[in-house]
Amino acid sequence: MMAPDLPTTYLDYADIFKFETQRTGDDLAWATANVTPVSEGPWGDVPGVQIFYIGINTAGERIRLPQISSFWRYKPSGVQLAKSDDRDPDALHQTHYIYGPGPGVVRIELGPSMSGILIERPKGCQPIQATGLIDGKDFYFRESDGFWSLSVGGTHVVERPDWHYEDEHDTPDELSEADVYSLIAKGAALFRNGTPTVAVEP
Structure with missing residues (x-):
């Protein structure tokens, strides 16, 4: 049974599907009019x-999105040949399926706007994680058990960042989204001020 406090308009699965389909259509129409497509593959x-x-x-x-982070680039999670009983396995043309985000539109939910910073809305719990851009460089934020870290730039921003910082925080309970955004802003200020990088712990 669904919770009684949910909006009644969302109780019907057909309505949900119709809403999602309409929203995707609206997004595609908006994107076509306002955003230049990026070629992937x-x-x-x-x-x-x-x-x-x-x-x-x-x-x-x-x-x-003025810049595209490598974290958000379209990369199919799997590619496989179509399976068909009537298809010649040695035929010149084979059909492929690509598994990934929806057709033509990738929606990225963002946190608050900050100068030079683009933040994807945080996800997860223990750890809480967020990605985005600081001055055009990829960043990766992570928090768990009272410790937080921020990595920026590099050939692999998680494993081999150009800059890394980690510290404790004194928030007693689970971080709110506002807390996460505040720590990212604090880390961005340290990065911009030339605070020395620290080693990434494995």
Whole structure:
């Protein structure tokens, strides 16, 4: 049984599907009018695709993403040949399926707007994680058990960042989204001020 405090308009699965389909259509129409598509791929024998990256802020407003972080690039999680009993396995043309985000539109939910910082809304709990851009460089934020860290730039921002910082925080309970954004802003200020990097612990 669904919770009684949920909006009644969301209790009907057909209505949910209709809403999601309409929203995707609206996003695609907005993206086509406002955002230049990014070419992704090809991946092996799978041809490339064009993707519209759309930022959706916490107020639900669509915004353009001025830069594309490598964290948000479209990469299919798996590619496989279509299976068909009537298809010649040695045929010249084979059909591929790409598994990944929806067709043509990638929606990215963003945190509050800060100068030079683009933050994807935090996810998870123990650890809480967030990714985004600080002055055009990828960043990765992580918090767990009273410790937080921020990594920026590098060939692999998680394993081999250009800059890394970690510290304790004194928030007694689980961090709120506002707490996460505050720590990211604090870390960004340390990065911009030239605070020395610390080694990434394995």
